[in-house]
Amino acid sequence: xxxxxxxxxxxxxxxxxxxxxxxxxxxxxxxxxxxxxxxxxxxxxxxxxxxxxxxxxxxxxxxxxxxxxxxxxxxxxxxxxxxxxxxxxxxxxxxxxxxxxxxxxxxxxxxxxxxxxxxxxxxxxxxxxxxxxxxxxxxxxxxxxxxxxxxxxxxxxxxxxxxxxxxxxxxxxxxxxxxxxxxxxxxxxxxxxxxxxxxxxxxxxxxxxxxxxxxxxxxxxxxxxxxxxxxxxxxxxxxxxxxxxxxxxxxxxxxxxxxxxxxxxxxxxxxxxxxxxxxxxxxxxxxxxxxxxxxxxxxxxxxxxxxxxxxxxxxxxxxxxxxxxxxxxxxxxxxxxxxxxxxxxxxxxxxxxxxxxxxxxxxxxxxxxxxxxxxxxxxxxxxxxxxxxxxxxxxxxxxxxxxxxxxxxxxxxxxxxxxxxxxxxxxxxxxxxxxxxxxxxxxxxxxxxxxxxxxxxxxxxxxxxxxxxxxxxxxxxxxxxxxxxxxxxxxxxxxxxxxxxxxxxxxxxxxxxxxxxxxxxxxxxxxxxxxxxxxxxxxxxxxxxxxxxxxxxxxxxxxxxxxxxxxxxxxxxxxxxxxxxxxxxxxxx
Numbered sequence: 001x002x003x004x005x006x007x008x009x010x011x012x013x014x015x016x017x018x019x020x021x022x023x024x025x026x027x028x029x030x031x032x033x034x035x036x037x038x039x040x041x042x043x044x045x046x047x048x049x050x051x052x053x054x055x056x057x058x059x060x061x062x063x064x065x066x067x068x069x070x071x072x073x074x075x076x077x078x079x080x081x082x083x084x085x086x087x088x089x090x091x092x093x094x095x096x097x098x099x100x101x102x103x104x105x106x107x108x109x110x111x112x113x114x115x116x117x118x119x120x121x122x123x124x125x126x127x128x129x130x131x132x133x134x135x136x137x138x139x140x141x142x143x144x145x146x147x148x149x150x151x152x153x154x155x156x157x158x159x160x161x162x163x164x165x166x167x168x169x170x171x172x173x174x175x176x177x178x179x180x181x182x183x184x185x186x187x188x189x190x191x192x193x194x195x196x197x198x199x200x201x202x203x204x205x206x207x208x209x210x211x212x213x214x215x216x217x218x219x220x221x222x223x224x225x226x227x228x229x230x231x232x233x234x235x236x237x238x239x240x241x242x243x244x245x246x247x248x249x250x251x252x253x254x255x256x257x258x259x260x261x262x263x264x265x266x267x268x269x270x271x272x273x274x275x276x277x278x279x280x281x282x283x284x285x286x287x288x289x290x291x292x293x294x295x296x297x298x299x300x301x302x303x304x305x306x307x308x309x310x311x312x313x314x315x316x317x318x319x320x321x322x323x324x325x326x327x328x329x330x331x332x333x334x335x336x337x338x339x340x341x342x343x344x345x346x347x348x349x350x351x352x353x354x355x356x357x358x359x360x361x362x363x364x365x366x367x368x369x370x371x372x373x374x375x376x377x378x379x380x381x382x383x384x385x386x387x388x389x390x391x392x393x394x395x396x397x398x399x400x401x402x403x404x405x406x407x408x409x410x411x412x413x414x415x416x417x418x419x420x421x422x423x424x425x426x427x428x429x430x431x432x433x434x435x436x437x438x439x440x441x442x443x444x445x446x447x448x449x450x451x452x453x454x455x456x457x458x459x460x461x462x463x464x465x466x467x468x469x470x471x472x473x474x475x476x477x478x479x480x481x482x483x484x485x486x487x488x489x490x491x492x493x494x495x496x497x498x499x500x501x502x503x504x505x506x507x508x509x510x511x512x513x514x515x516x517x518x519x520x521x522x523x524x525x526x527x528x529x530x531x532x533x534x535x536x537x538x539x540x541x542x543x544x545x546x547x548x549x550x551x552x553x554x555x556x557x558x559x560x561x562x563x564x565x566x567x568x569x570x571x572x573x574x575x576x577x578x579x580x581x582x583x584x585x586x587x588x589x
Contacts, residue, residue: 032251033243035118037100043568045246046587051257052566053278054580055269057430058459059230059262063217064208065188066138066146069499070463071576075260076234077188079583080219084113084132085185089581090572092484094182098127098189098220099169108176108528111184115167119243121191123218129163134192136161137199144204147498148187150491152177155522159184175526178533179485194218222253222584234260244584254587265430273301273561280566282578284559285433286365292561301561306573308367308376309558313434313478314550315425315441317345319502320470321510330470334419339473339502343398345548349388350395351448352441358554361436366556372544374555376573377484382538385545395448406449413449422451427476428459437553438476466501475501484574486524486537493521493540502549513547565589 029048058072065077084099099113119127139148140158152159157174164170171184194216198207208217214225222244223236236258244252261278263269270288273281274295284292284303296303317339318331331339338344354368370388373381399405403416413421425441427434435456442452452474457465465472479492479499491497495506495514509515517540524536544550558573568585575581 029251030240032245032249033118033120033241035116035243037116039096039100039116039244041244041246041252041585043246043582043585045248045250046254046567046585047589048250048254048587049256050254050588051259052255052280052580052583052586053259053261054280054282055263055272055278056260057263057265057269058428060210060228060234061460061463062209063212063225064205065190066135066144066148067205069147069467070460072459075577076225076236078221078577079223079236079258080217080221080225081188081190082220083186083188084115085181087182087186087483089575089577090570092182092574094185097185098132099185102181102185104180108180109173111171111173111180112164113169113171113185115169116243117167119220120241121193121218121220122224122239122241123191123194124241125191125193125218127189127191127220128166129169130166131189131192132169133161133163134196135187135189138190138195138204139187141199141204143202144199145498147491150494150497150499151183151487152187153490154525156496176528177487178525178528179487182483183485183487189220191218191220223258226257231262233262236260242584253584255583258583266432276300279563280579281561282576282580284561286362286556286559287433289363289365289559292559296561299564302564302566302569304560304562304569304571304578306558306560306571306578308374308555309573309578310374310376310484311478311556311576312369312372312374312550312552313437313476313554313556314552315474315476316501316550317423317474318470318472319510319549321503322470324469324471331473334415334417335423335473338404338415338421338423341402342547343402344404345551346388347395347398347448348445348450349548349551350391350398351444351450352388352551352553353390353444354554355390357437357440360440361433362554362556366554369552369555370545371552372489372541372550376555379484380486380534380537382541384538385541387545388548392448399448411449412451420451421449422453423473424453424455425474425476426455426457426462426465426472428462429456430459434476441476441553467498467504486521486533486540490521490525493517493544511547513543517543 060073060076061070062068062073063077065081068074068077083097086095086097098115098119100116101114103112121127138144154174160172162170195207198204217225222239222242224239226237227235238253238256263272272278292303319340320330323329358364358366371385375381404413404421407414427438438454442454445452491499495509495518498504503510509518520536520540524533527533560571560578562569562579565588567587567589569579571579
């Protein structure tokens with residue numbers, strides 16, 4: 001369970017023509033790491049060996065689990081590190097991980113984790129309470145930019161994380177934190193003995209970068225980094241010091257290696273899988289369903305039909321009023337005035353012909369979406385959020401009410417100062433769906449009299465534009481990862497959040513509605529009664545629908561394909577990694 005991250009090309013999985021190092025025959029495996037107590041995974045015992053090939057069209061930006069905030073990095077990092085607990089993504093059950101048990105006080109504010117003795121880092125050093133405490137010192141360090149801290153504050157106050165002894169950690173929260181065990185417990189633990197000096201030198205954000213030699217990237221997850229070649233592949237090898245075993249005592253993971261290989265775009269991803277060049281295709285596009293169904297029916301592979309997923313695709317405008325280092329406004333003041341007006345954003349939403357998008361791009365295997373929470377998340381979805389069905393007349397009326405209309409009968413709208421309504425929209429290259437979607441959005445807005453200039457750019461450059469330079473006008477992307485609980489969206493919804501897309505890291509809420517969302521999110525995180533907590537989060541969803549800082553497009557149905565000889569597959573739409581969320585359990589039959 002991870003915090004939401006920018007979703008690259010709607011999940012990354014693909015394959016390239018270049019070849020990674022040749023696979024060696026499986027060597028005799030070392031004995032399982034002995035821990036007290038042992039960590040026995042409740043999976044079907046599998047067969048050791050083999051290399052799983054996964055496809056992607058984006059390189060990781062970092063291997064640092066604290067600073068990452070994009071799925072291209074998370075794809076790899078999730079296989080390198082572990083948390084105190086393990087969440088079964090399919091069932092949402094919480095199991096012990098690095099901690100073998102935990103206790104909570106009667107007031108629900110003090111949690112005690114008891115670590116599993118004998119767990120070791122990939123370099124052979126013991127993993128202890130010092131590593132856990134150090135991890136949280138890094139998370140809460142104000143000099144280190146990361147999204148994780150946003151999820152673990154109550155009314156702006158940090159949790160207190162303290163060492164009791166080498167195998168015991170006590171965590172005290174300012175108030176009860178409703179999803180504590182699955183969220184706090186899932187944060188990746190990092191090695192103090194490797195990274196403490198980096199933090200002391202002010203170099204932590206650069207630590208575990210993509211140029212880190214694999215031997216220096218010490219991990220505790222099921223796999224280690226073996227080799228990274230930008231634009232070609234990332235090769236992971238099984239971690240022989242990983243601490244999990246199956247019911248027969250066989251050490252996990254079963255796989256010898258996992259390879260993420262790079263191809264140009266989503267079409268190449270599909271072709272690679274259909275050509276039997278990779279083992280998993282986690283995101284079969286709805287418009288490809290018929291082709292994949294026909295091949296699956298011939299027995300070539302398994303096709304999982306998972307229903308509507310959790311991913312949310314949307315566009316947003318840059319409403320950041322700040323200036324760059326040279327003193328120049330990040331956004332043209334005239335455009336900032338448009339973007340910051342609720343009626344402008346509502347008008348844009350009314351102008352999107354979502355039914356045509358569903359039909360043309362998704363072959364009717366999607367639904368129009370107007371909500372921050374997907375229908376797939378039935379536990380938290382608010383069906384009563386404001387809707388924006390396609391209606392150009394309503395869109396024009398809203399714009400006219402704020403002084404925007406076609407003043408010279410040239411078919412283009414102008415504001416009260418005569419400035420044409422025109423803006424640039426960026427999204428990532430290589431994503432066929434977004435390319436088509438951007439083209440349709442531009443066409444829809446042209447009918448309204450708005451000129452949209454579509455400029456796709458490489459994903460990691462796009463992320464840098466969003467998070468670092470902030471020099472953009474409009475972005476078309478999505479949120480993925482995270483979990484079903486509202487806590488996973490604290491970094492997006494709080495005005496001070498790192499991923500508060502339209503205006504991040506606000507020192508104080510820029511608007512009254514953002515202040516109200518802050519208040520509601522801080523209340524819901526402390527509320528242990530589900531009905532009361534949902535009522536609070538329902539209001540958050542209603543405000544987001546009414547204010548439209550994120551203009552949603554569609555909710556596509558989820559499909560995944562995988563080889564029939566892959567064992568322990570438990571595919572689910574509740575994860576971005578629909579097939580490989582339990583990669584340590586997968587094996588070739």
